[in-house]
Amino acid sequence: MTNRCRILILVGVLGGLAGVLRSQDTLAILSLSILVWLFFSWCWFRIQTQWQWTHIRCTRYIHGRPAQQCVLWADRRIEVELRVELPRIRFGAPVVVRDWVPESVTQLSGESFASVDWLASSQCLIYQVLINSAGSVIFPGTQFQFQDPQGLFIAERFHDEELHLRSLPSFATTVDSHPNVKRLNSIPQHGIHRLQRAGLGSELLELREYQSGDPPKSIAWKVSARRDRLMTRQYESEVPVRLTLLVDGYASNRMGGWGLRMLDQLNYVAASVGRSAISAGDLVGYALMDQGGVKRRRPSGGERAFFQLLEALAEFTADAELPPPAYTRSLLHSALAVCQRRYPELMESKVNRLPWTFWPLPPWRKNWRHRQQIAALLGVVQQLSSTQTAQLAFDDHSMAVAIQRLLRESGWDDNGSTLPESSPRTPDRIPMFAREVLKSVSLARDNEVFVLMLDLLDADSDLDPLLAAVRVAVARHHRVVCICPTPTTHAFQSTDGDSSSQLTPLERELQVLSHAAELRVLRQIQPLKRMLRKSGARVAFAGDRQAIALVLSEAELVGSGRTLARSTR
Known part of the structure; x- marks a missing residue:
């Protein structure tokens, strides 16, 4: 019911009362006819709305293909097409x-809304969006407004066609993995040798006795004649380098908006390292x-291992257990906006009504009323x-947890728009990470090559367990690279330089x-760099191509069996 209808009802009621009190039959009949006409118009509108709503069909396509068959990638553009089919027989205003x-x-171009004329039986919405981060992209549905x-x-209705699509992390296609320092004339350390195994290379590795199934062309005939038994040549082949990525996904890395979290930097580095290493024949x-x-x-x-890595990173980013947020007024308003848009039928006053409340409510009671309505809807x-x-209506913690679940199911930015109830730091995070490093080393x-990707700037516990684990890995002739993401800082730049x-x-x-x-941030980085370098690890406080090149450079050195002096970064 709009304000225009309310004014007509008020005019009809006042006119009817005035006609009865002043014995003006014409005014009373005219006012009563207005009310009767409004009643029948409302009945016809309800019938028409229900008829249209039961015959509406929505189909979503991405790049011309059904959305259920598509795979999304972070930092890439996609074209979303929504086809809406309406009943052919319709009366009234546009929908x-x-x-x-x-x-x-992020919507880049196109329109995500349209007004369908009552003569049209279908409508197509086409718009382009940019996927901000890896994880899950949720299309809750389509909103319709009848008049x-x-x-x-x-009348507002929501066509609930919730669609969950997995978004894989982006990766760098070309990264210069060669170190930027001189590698000629570098001598391996004592006990470090070039990794070799039997294969089909060009260098001779060893001679052994012939076994059934060996190719005849590998038989060393001259040596076999001298020893009076068949001998087979074995040629050396490089052993693929094994990389292990240890990714920190605790709550401190998940705070922030889509695409601005430190976990997004770690996903980019991990996917890029995996792509380059697997393309070179290494194991990840x-x-x-x-x-x-x-x-x-x-x-x-x-290739299968690479896509399994991407799927694991996307699932790891989307299906995480976040700490419960603090119940605030902004959190309540976010939930109210989602409920009014996604569940308009359940938010109507005649359905979701509070008993023993009188209109109008004072301003300081509106938030209480909204909380009671949201609790009933949840x-x-x-x-x-x-x-x-009933517990949701009076317990802040339970209400905050339920609202967080509602926002996540609706594709809402619950990481950037909500505050945690307590500090997202985990006191046992560094010891747990150190134990995982030791287990991987064993x-x-x-x-x-062990790539430690964790947030050291937010570490509130002692780093001694992690440093000890790094020293154990280095003592066993492994290489350790520590990648620490930094908070995204939007430095202000003036237009005039x-x-x-x-x-x-x-x-x-x-x-x-x-x-x-x-x-x-720079003041925090310097002491951490010194401690990690003393333990024998290479360090990069960045989540960009510089960190990717550092990891690939270490992998190349492991494959060649050579070593380089640590360069200052």
Whole structure:
């Protein structure tokens, strides 16, 4: 019901009362006819809306293919097409169709809403979006708005066609893995030899007795004649380098908006290293750690292993257990916006009404009313008992957890728009990471590369267990590379370059705050670099191509059996 309809009802009621009190039959009949006409218009509008709603069909396509068959990639553009089919027999005003664009994507062009004329029986919405990060992309559904020709009644419905699509992490296609220092004339350390195995190379490895199944062309006939028995040549072949990626997925790396989290940097580095290493014939394994435990996989090679790595990173990013957020007013307003858009029928006052409340409510009681309505809606949607529903209305912790679940199921940015109830730091994170490093070293073979990708800037516990694990790995002739992501800092840049005299006071404050944040991060980085280098690890405080090149350079050195002096980074 719109304000226009409310005004007509008020006019009809007042006119009817005035006609009865003043004995004006014409005014009373005219006012009563207005009310009767509004009643029959409302009945016809309800019948028409229900008829159209039961015959609506929606189909979603991505790049011209059904959305269920598509695989998405982070940092890539996709074209989304939504085809809406309406009943051919319709009466009344146009129908407004609005597609719910997930927050994990950025709309670049096109329109995600349209008004369908009452003569048209179908509508096609086409728009382009950019996938911001790896994980899960959720399309909750489509919103419809029905209205009568006179603009008296409005009905909103949500076509719930929840679609979950997996978004794989992006990776660098070309990375220069060669070190930028001189490698000629470098002599291996004592006890370090070039990794070799029997194969089909060009250098002779050894001679052995002939065994059934050996190719005849590998028989050394001259040696066989001297020894009076068949001998077979074995040629050397390089052993593929084994890399193990240890990724930190705790809550501190998951805070922030889509594409701006430190976990997104780690996914980019891990996928790029895996792509380059597997393309060179090396083996890549991983150990993904978060609050839910550790997911491991032994090093393996081939295209199948690479896509298994991408699938594991995407699932690891999407299906994580986050700490419960703190119940705040902004969290309540976010839940209210989602409920009003996704469940308009359950938010109507005649369905979700609070008993013993009188209109109008004072301003300080509106938040309480919204909380009671959201609690009742969550009890129906999440299938909670009456006791649990009542607990949502009065317990802040239970309400925050239920709202977090609602936001995640609706594709809402629950990481960047909500604050954790407590500090996201995990006191046992560094010891757990150190134990996983030691376990990987115990299962490793000779000369492997361990890539430790974790957030050291937020580590509030002692780093001695991690440093001891690094020293154990180095003592067993392994190479350790530590990749630490840094918070995404948007440094303010003026349009006129270095001229800061034209900046406004607010812009100067933003510039000062940006520089202060960068200095604080640099001050934290220096002592961490010194400690890790003393333990024998290579360090990169970045999540870009520089870190990828460092890992690939170490893998190349392991394959050649040579060593280089550590360069300052």
